[in-house]
Amino acid sequence: LIENPPIYENxxxxxxxxxRQLLLGTDENRIDEVLQIVSLTNTGKKKAGQFSLGMKQRLGIAMALLGEPELLILDEPTNGLDPIGIEELRELIRSFPEQGITVILSSHILSEVQLLADKVGIISGGILGYEGALKQGDNLEDLFMNVVRKNWKAGEIHG
Known part of the structure; x- marks a missing residue:
């Protein structure tokens, strides 16, 4: 799911x-299931163009869930959301592993990553500079800066 979900605003x-269900050829009953998962069952005939950013993100996730994926890749899912929308989306994302869905989250907001991830990979200069478990008490910002500085110095030496 890209940062701005591809929805039909009208x-x-x-x-x-x-x-999306017609394109995927999935069971039509899946529509009600995913609407419930993302808490959009009460939107009725309201057009998606009138949705809040959080609702649009949840609709994008619902579209991604239609095909019952084992892997969900989310790019900056909380970008532009208000605090309530962020918390709702966090809870939704945290529920996916319990449903057997692996989530890969891409974000520049390290505090958000720290709240959602149990494993991290840090890419700097196109190189995976770190990959490992994220433990309580770890300082992700320090880890990130160390990886970036290391890769920057290596590039300076080899460049």
Missing amino acids: LSARENLKV
Whole structure:
């Protein structure tokens, strides 16, 4: 799921999902399931263009869930959301592993990563500079800066 989900602004949540369901050839009953998972069952005929950013993100996630993925890749999922929207999306993302869905989250907001991730990979200059478990008490910002500085110095020496 990219930062701004590809939704049809002139269609309702259900209609957006129906379009995707037809393209994927999945069971139509899955639409109700994913609407419930992302808490968008009460949007009725409201057009997606009138949704808040958080609702649009959840609709994008619902579209991604239609095909029952084992892997969900989210790019900056909380970008632009208000604090309530961020917390709602955090809870949703945390629920995916319990459903057997692995989540890869890409974000520059390290505090958000620290709240959501149990493993991290840090890419700097196109190089995976660190990969490992994230333990309580770890300072992700310090880890990130050390990896970036190391790669920057290596590039300076070899450049």
